[in-house]
Amino acid sequence: MGLCFNFGQVSLGSGNLGIFWVHSKNLFPFPVDPYGRHIEDTSDFVDCSLSHWKVWERVIVKYPELKDTGYEEVPRGRILFQRRKPNVNFGTFVIYASASIHSNKSMKLEILKAFNLDHLQCETKDANEGKNSPIRWARDEHYEPPDFTQWS
Numbered sequence: 001m002g003l004c005f006n007f008g009q010v011s012l013g014s015g016n017l018g019i020f021w022v023h024s025k026n027l028f029p030f031p032v033d034p035y036g037r038h039i040e041d042t043s044d045f046v047d048c049s050l051s052h053w054k055v056w057e058r059v060i061v062k063y064p065e066l067k068d069t070g071y072e073e074v075p076r077g078r079i080l081f082q083r084r085k086p087n088v089n090f091g092t093f094v095i096y097a098s099a100s101i102h103s104n105k106s107m108k109l110e111i112l113k114a115f116n117l118d119h120l121q122c123e124t125k126d127a128n129e130g131k132n133s134p135i136r137w138a139r140d141e142h143y144e145p146p147d148f149t150q151w152s
Contacts, residue, residue, distance in 0.1 A: 010090065010091070010092070010093070010120060010134040011089055011090055012034045012035075012046060012081050012089040012090075012091070013034060013035065013089070014093075014116075014117070014119075014120060014134070015034075015079075015093055015115055015116045015117035015120065016031035016032055016033060016034065016079070016115040016116050016117070017031070017032045017034050017039070017046065017047060017048040017079050017080055017081060017093075017115075018030045018031040018032045018048050018050065018078070018079055018115060019048065019050050019051075019052055019055060019076065019077070019078050019079075020076060020077050020078075020079075020111060020114070020115075021052075021059065021071075021074045021075065021076045021077075022074070022075045022076070022077075022100070022101055022104075022107055023063075023066065023074045023075070025107075027107065027110050027111060027114060028059050028062075028063075029111070029114035029115065030050055030055055030058075031114060031115050031116070032048040032050060034046055034081060038050055043083070043086035044082065044083055044086055045080055045081065045082055045083065046080065046081040046083070047078075047080040047081075048078075048080070052071045052072070052076055052078075053071050053072075055071075056070075056071035059071075072145065072146060073145050073146060073147075074145065075097070075098040075100045075101050075143070075144075075145060076097070076098060076143055077095060077096050077097030077098065077101060077111070077143055078095075078096045078097075078143070079093060079094070079095050079096075079111075079115055079117075080093070080094050080096075081093055081094070082094050082136075092133060092134060092135065092136050093117055093120070093134065093135050093136070094136050094138055095111065095135065095136070095137050095138065096138050096139070096140045096142075096143055097111075097137065097138075097139070097143055098139070098143045098144050098145065099139060099144065102137060102139060108137070112135070117135060120134040120135050
């Protein structure tokens, strides 16, 4: 793992934004340059404009065994950038992902590498879970497959 930043003031250009899926221990990443096209920029967040349902067609072309599977049935996630202050390019990369991804440490590291964020990862879990961390892993019901029941 790379350097450990505990001050939470990483720049937007420190890594990539994007979306991803995890299926059968395989990561399907779609990283996006935060200064390139496909970016939605508000005063508080920078996100990519890629949507899971649109990009899914590209996934099933490459992985035809998934053609009868809906994009929402496969564990997935999104990486965006949350600014510390409005219109400032310093803040935290927020990684929204399903519970099955959160519980898989090796997959989390693979995601960080695929989106060029592994140099921001700290050695200890606690250092990367605080409000001043450069990376924050978050769960959201939106990213859970339809058969997920832990929220109820």
